[in-house]
Amino acid sequence: MLIDSYDRVVDYIRVSVTERCNFRCQYCMPEKPFSWVPKENLLSFEELFEFMKVAIDEGVKKIRITGGEPLLREDLDKFIKMIYDYAPDVDLAMTTNAFLLKGTAQKLKDAGLKRINVSIDTLKPEVAQAIAGKDVLKNVLEGVDEALKVGLKVKANMVPMKGMNADEISDVLEYCKARDITVRFIEYMENAYAKAGISKLSGQEALDELSKKYSFVSEGYDGASPAKYYKMDDGYRFGIIEPYGDDFCKQCNRIRLTAEGQLIPCLYFDEAMSIAESVKRGDIKGAAAVLKEVVRTKPEKNRWGGEDDEVSTRAFYETGG
Ligand SMILES: Nc1nc2c(ncn2[C@@H]2O[C@H](COP(=O)(O)OP(=O)(O)OP(=O)(O)O)[C@@H](O)[C@H]2O)c(=O)[nH]1
Numbered sequence: 671m672l673i674d675s676y677d678r679v680v681d682y683i684r685v686s687v688t689e690r691c692n693f694r695c696q697y698c699m700p701e702k703p704f705s706w707v708p709k710e711n712l713l714s715f716e717e718l719f720e721f722m723k724v725a726i727d728e729g730v731k732k733i734r735i736t737g738g739e740p741l742l743r744e745d746l747d748k749f750i751k752m753i754y755d756y757a758p759d760v761d762l763a764m765t766t767n768a769f770l771l772k773g774t775a776q777k778l779k780d781a782g783l784k785r786i787n788v789s790i791d792t793l794k795p796e797v798a799q800a801i802a803g804k805d806v807l808k809n810v811l812e813g814v815d816e817a818l819k820v821g822l823k824v825k826a827n828m829v830p831m832k833g834m835n836a837d838e839i840s841d842v843l844e845y846c847k848a849r850d851i852t853v854r855f856i857e858y859m860e861n862a863y864a865k866a867g868i869s870k871l872s873g874q875e876a877l878d879e880l881s882k883k884y885s886f887v888s889e890g891y892d893g894a895s896p897a898k899y900y901k902m903d904d905g906y907r908f909g910i911i912e913p914y915g916d917d918f919c920k921q922c923n924r925i926r927l928t929a930e931g932q933l934i935p936c937l938y939f940d941e942a943m944s945i946a947e948s949v950k951r952g953d954i955k956g957a958a959a960v961l962k963e964v965v966r967t968k969p970e971k972n973r974w975g976g977e978d979d980e981v982s983t984r985a986f987y988e989t990g991g
């Protein structure tokens with residue numbers, strides 16, 4: 671079992687399989703980065719899988735594939751199948767923009783993927799175009815339909831921005847409720863890569879807005895998730911994620927792996943250790959040692975929103991969110 675120095679059990683790993691993306695979301699990657707990580711620096715799926723085995727053997731029970739846009743990486747279904755065949759009980763999930771999901775959902779489900787979290791920021795084509803930099807809505811919604819059809823469990827993530835899509839939170843909630851999709855409203859996090867001048871709708875503002883229309887009660891955090899959940903009168907649950915907060919850090923269970931093999935102990939901290947050399951050498955013991963060291967150095971909590979009001983210096987598309 672992986673236990674950090676604050677007695678938290680680390681059993682969740684988020685794996686970014688690429689930093690590339692087919693969207694240019696204003697809050698994440700409004701411009702194409704000056705350079706991508708060269709393809710030869712990416713860990714192959716075989717190398718990543720060697721590390722997944724190490725992590726699973728050490729007690730990891732939840733693996734989330736993310737990016738960039740994970741569906742851009744060829745043969746993703748084969749990677750998922752490798753993990754599934756090794757450990758079918760692992761909670762195997764993916765976070766995606768859904769643009770390519772219509773043609774891939776069945777293959778991913780057959781390979782062993784259990785659930786997906788999809789970014790649904792708007793239901794208006796022109797707003798989707800403004801946020802993502804291209805006309806994406808039709809594909810996204812068809813992707814969601816297909817995922818539901820093939821039996822994947824779906825959650826939705828929305829980042830509400832004032833003057834952009836914030837007026838749509840109840841429409842997105844209704845869309846999700848009608849499909850039994852749990853929606854989480856994520857407070858926009860300032861970061862060095864996002865477009866300047868974005869005005870976030872805070873978690874509290876989202877709750878105030880929703881309370882004009884619905885009545886709901888707080889259910890608090892669900893396990894180790896940073897989402898606080900709320901239950902409406904008809905039983906439907908939605909979530910609010912305030913990533914700047916830190917009261918969820920005391921139950922933090924996660925670490926992150928970038929596509930190049932940097933193992934990151936906390937979303938906030940710049941420190942990371944590479945597993946690339948070990949896995950490329952087939953040095954399983956070495957990879958396990960890096961994993962344990964990263965867990966050991968996991969910080970107690972982030973320091974955003976503190977006195978210094980620090981801003982994230984890591985790109986979301988690099989860490990996978
Ligand atoms: N501060 C902080 N925010 C996080 C962390 N993990 C996820 N988030 C926020 O939650 C957003 C959505 O995360 P998802 O990729 O959907 O994953 P998840 O919330 O773990 O998903 P579930 O397993 O379905 O609960 C991220 O983009 C972040 O904004 C974390 O460890 N710390």
Ligand SMILES: C[S@@+](CC[C@H](N)C(=O)[O-])C[C@H]1O[C@@H](n2cnc3c(N)ncnc32)[C@H](O)[C@@H]1O
Nearest residue numbers: 697698737738765766767789827858859986991
């Ligand atoms: C980096 S994306 C990667 C996966 C996939 N491309 C997607 O968009 O779902 C993962 C999550 O990060 C969130 N995200 C990206 N930039 C953010 C920001 N500045 N503030 C809050 N959430 C952000 C997205 O909304 C998404 O839910």
Ligand code: SF4
Nearest residue numbers: 691693695698738767
């Ligand atoms: S949030 Fe996801 S879809 Fe949007 S630019 Fe970032 S990685 Fe791409």
Ligand code: SF4
Nearest residue numbers: 919922936937971972
């Ligand atoms: S900010 Fe760091 S410590 Fe807090 S929940 Fe996220 S990864 Fe865990």
